Amino acid sequence: xxxxxxxxxxxxxxxxxxxxxxxxxxxxxxxxxxxxxxxxxxxxxxxxxxxxxxxxxxxxxxxxxxxxxxxxxxxxxxxxxxxxxxxxxxxxxxxxxxxxxxxxxxxxxxxxxxxxxxxxxxxxxxxxxxxxxxxxxxxxxxxxxxxxxxxxxxxxxxxxxxxxxxxxxxxxxxxxxxxxxxxxxxxxxxxxxxxxxxxxxxxxxxxxxxxxxxxxxxxxxxxxxxxxxxxxxxxxxxxxxxxxxxxxxxxxxxxxxxxxxxxxxxxxxxxxxxxxxxxxxxxxxxxxxxxxxxxxxxxxxxxxxxxxxxxxxxxxxxxxxxxxxxxxxxxxxxxxxxxxxxxxxxxxxxxxxxxxxxxxxxxxxxxxxxxxxxxxxxxxxxxxxxxxxxxxxxxxxxxxxxxxxxxxxxxxxxxxxxxxxxxxxxxxxxxxxxxxxxxxxxxxxxxxxxxxxxxxxxxxxxxxxxxxxxxxxxxxxxxxxxxxxxxxxxxxxxxxxxxxxxxxxxxxxxxxx
Amino acid sequence: xxxxxxxxxxxxxxxxxxxxxxxxxxxxxxxxxxxxxxxxxxxxxxxxxxxxxxxxxxxxxxxxxxxxxxxxxxxxxxxxxxxxxxxxxxxxxxxxxxxxxxxxxxxxxxxxxxxxxxxxxxxxxxxxxxxxxxxxxxxxxxxxxxxxxxxxxxx
Numbered sequence: 001x002x003x004x005x006x007x008x009x010x011x012x013x014x015x016x017x018x019x020x021x022x023x024x025x026x027x028x029x030x031x032x033x034x035x036x037x038x039x040x041x042x043x044x045x046x047x048x049x050x051x052x053x054x055x056x057x058x059x060x061x062x063x064x065x066x067x068x069x070x071x072x073x074x075x076x077x078x079x080x081x082x083x084x085x086x087x088x089x090x091x092x093x094x095x096x097x098x099x100x101x102x103x104x105x106x107x108x109x110x111x112x113x114x115x116x117x118x119x120x121x122x123x124x125x126x127x128x129x130x131x132x133x134x135x136x137x138x139x140x141x142x143x144x145x146x147x148x149x150x151x152x153x154x155x156x157x158x159x160x161x162x163x164x165x166x167x168x169x170x171x172x173x174x175x176x177x178x179x180x181x182x183x184x185x186x187x188x189x190x191x192x193x194x195x196x197x198x199x200x201x202x203x204x205x206x207x208x209x210x211x212x213x214x215x216x217x218x219x220x221x222x223x224x225x226x227x228x229x230x231x232x233x234x235x236x237x238x239x240x241x242x243x244x245x246x247x248x249x250x251x252x253x254x255x256x257x258x259x260x261x262x263x264x265x266x267x268x269x270x271x272x273x274x275x276x277x278x279x280x281x282x283x284x285x286x287x288x289x290x291x292x293x294x295x296x297x298x299x300x301x302x303x304x305x306x307x308x309x310x311x312x313x314x315x316x317x318x319x320x321x322x323x324x325x326x327x328x329x330x331x332x333x334x335x336x337x338x339x340x341x342x343x344x345x346x347x348x349x350x351x352x353x354x355x356x357x358x359x360x361x362x363x364x365x366x367x368x369x370x371x372x373x374x375x376x377x378x379x380x381x382x383x384x385x386x387x388x389x390x391x392x393x394x395x396x397x398x399x400x401x402x403x404x405x406x407x408x409x410x411x412x413x414x415x416x417x418x419x420x421x422x423x424x425x426x427x428x429x430x431x432x433x434x435x436x437x438x439x440x441x442x443x444x445x446x447x448x449x450x451x452x453x454x455x456x457x458x459x460x461x462x463x464x465x466x467x468x469x470x471x472x473x474x475x476x477x478x479x480x481x482x483x484x485x486x487x488x489x490x491x492x493x494x495x496x497x498x499x500x501x502x503x504x505x506x507x508x509x510x511x512x513x
Numbered sequence: 514x515x516x517x518x519x520x521x522x523x524x525x526x527x528x529x530x531x532x533x534x535x536x537x538x539x540x541x542x543x544x545x546x547x548x549x550x551x552x553x554x555x556x557x558x559x560x561x562x563x564x565x566x567x568x569x570x571x572x573x574x575x576x577x578x579x580x581x582x583x584x585x586x587x588x589x590x591x592x593x594x595x596x597x598x599x600x601x602x603x604x605x606x607x608x609x610x611x612x613x614x615x616x617x618x619x620x621x622x623x624x625x626x627x628x629x630x631x632x633x634x635x636x637x638x639x640x641x642x643x644x645x646x647x648x649x650x651x652x653x654x655x656x657x658x659x660x661x662x663x664x665x666x667x668x
Contacts, residue, residue, distance in 0.1 A: 188547075221596075
């Protein structure tokens with residue numbers, strides 16, 4: 001039930017606390033920086049600045065952290081668009097069309113568009129949080145281990161479905177990603193594939209692996225070029241074009257709201273969030289588009305779909321934190337630490353007793369989306385000069401920061417070594433048409449899949465029967481079967497007609513296997 | 514069978530994939546052959562191995578498949594022809610030297626080598642820029658962020 005008096009109290013407390021409006025822009029700026037540097041991430045930024053929140057009151061501290069979250073949500077799109085290097089896994093799908101736009105000299109528009117999609121997506125996510133916080137929290141509680149396992153399987157299948165002509169190669173890459181994710185100490189204390197090395201006990205660092213798989217192949221290819229944008233005329237930096245790109249989103253409202261709704265919904269599911277939301281949104285937008293062949297070649301809808309979804313998932317991920325007191329991602333886990341530092345426990349009682357505080361957090365985060373639009377335009381104006389920098393000057397610091405970023409994640413050489421191994425693997429996989437996206441998703445979801453499958457097995461009394469007994473599980477299985485059937489039928493039909501449709505950025509030879 | 518360099522590379526990659534799958538499944542089985550441990554690893558390894566074999570058989574049966582690599586712009590220069598393998602080699606040397614000569618010096622050398630490889634010849638600028646790129650990020654990690662980094666000069 002929405003409490004009008006609590007809303008009024010929330011706004012009163014927000015505007016009576018000037019410090020909120022100091023820490024929010026600061027947090028957004030920090031998030032933009034950490035999101036934009038591959039290897040660093042929003043959770044790292046939040047962890048580093050968490051101690052600062054001890055000196056703030058509760059609402060200020062949470063808004064400071066959500067501001068970092070919001071800034072990082074857009075920040076990761078900047079290297080994705082300009083260099084085809086996703087700042088975090090949330091921006092994987094942003095690369096697919098953002099980078100081709102940049103290569104065409106449309107970098108100003110692409111970044112403006114990403115910013116507006118992020119702004120609207122973030123705002124949408126928090127509006128959804130405000131409207132459906134309580135009912136949605138009940139739905140989340142109904143998702144058991146079997147459903148979460150099947151949702152992860154859907155995530156992997158989606159990547160395979162995106163590649164169409166090379167479906168089986170993508171599934172192979174996804175399966176290898178899952179196996180790689182299982183390296184290390186299992187939850188039962190079994191050491192698997194560690195070579196007896198302490199570095200591998202915690203498993204393969206998925207962030208370093210992701211940066212290696214994505215960044216390397218592109219950075220290595222850039223060695224052959226002098227500039228990111230080859231045509232000198234196209235290397236212009238224009239505030240007018242950034243702003244024009246920002247407002248051009250009005251032509252793609254359907255994509256924007258579909259992406260935002262999907263992101264907010266998937267953000268609620270623990271362990272998935274923005275990493276999956278951007279890919280699901282991109283896949284569906286491509287599939288329902290009248291011109292699917294233009295995706296991967298610089299279609300603005302691809303950028304909007306990815307960015308709106310990853311930004312709105314932020315609001316979704318706050319559902320579990322506020323309504324259940326459960327973190328659904330690394331970022332919300334750090335927010336939970338801030339909760340406990342202020343002796344606050346999330347959950348139904350928190351929502352019921354402190355509605356004004358909950359609404360203040362939601363309203364403050366909503367307003368942060370608007371602040372992001374202003375700071376983001378200024379930030380882009382500065383960052384977009386990258387296209388004018390010769391690659392001989394640009395590549396060394398990017399590679400160095402990437403290696404050091406992967407070191408910062410693990411504080412050991414295992415991060416840079418992981419980066420190196422997956423960099424070379426990424427070059428080879430791209431050459432032979434194996435989806436690096438599928439491998440990354442496998443790496444991200446592998447442990448979660450195993451944990452949920454084992455719980456399903458235990459709950460089923462040493463059987464996997466819950467997978468086919470629980471109604472939601474049956475629904476998801478039916479969805480998987482129908483989707484696969486539709487895709488195979490579509491591929492068969494296309495093959496008969498001789499029309500191709502490939503995964504963006506991976507249009508290589510040998511697509512039959 | 515039409516064995517081109519590209520196809521040989523693809524077979525090699527499949528061999529690496531298969532070797533990893535077999536080794537990892539075997540290692541996990543040896544660590545603990547319980548159902549709980551093998552619940553996801555077993556089926557996933559079987560699926561991956563089956564697909565790898567199917568792809569290899571497909572390549573064997575269709576000589577035209579993957580016969581040539583992807584078409585790339587190539588003006589015949591050394592940088593165009595060998596840029597990617599040389600960049601891979603440089604990254605390997607950079608990463609392997611981090612713990613030996615320090616993150617700062619390794620960064621300086623990597624930056625200078627990359628700039629020279631990419632055609633820069635103004636050595637004063639290369640030296641100044643490499644020092645900035647090598648020391649700057651390491652200093653940021655060490656001081657504002659408080660992360661311990663092994664370095665030769667900055668420590």
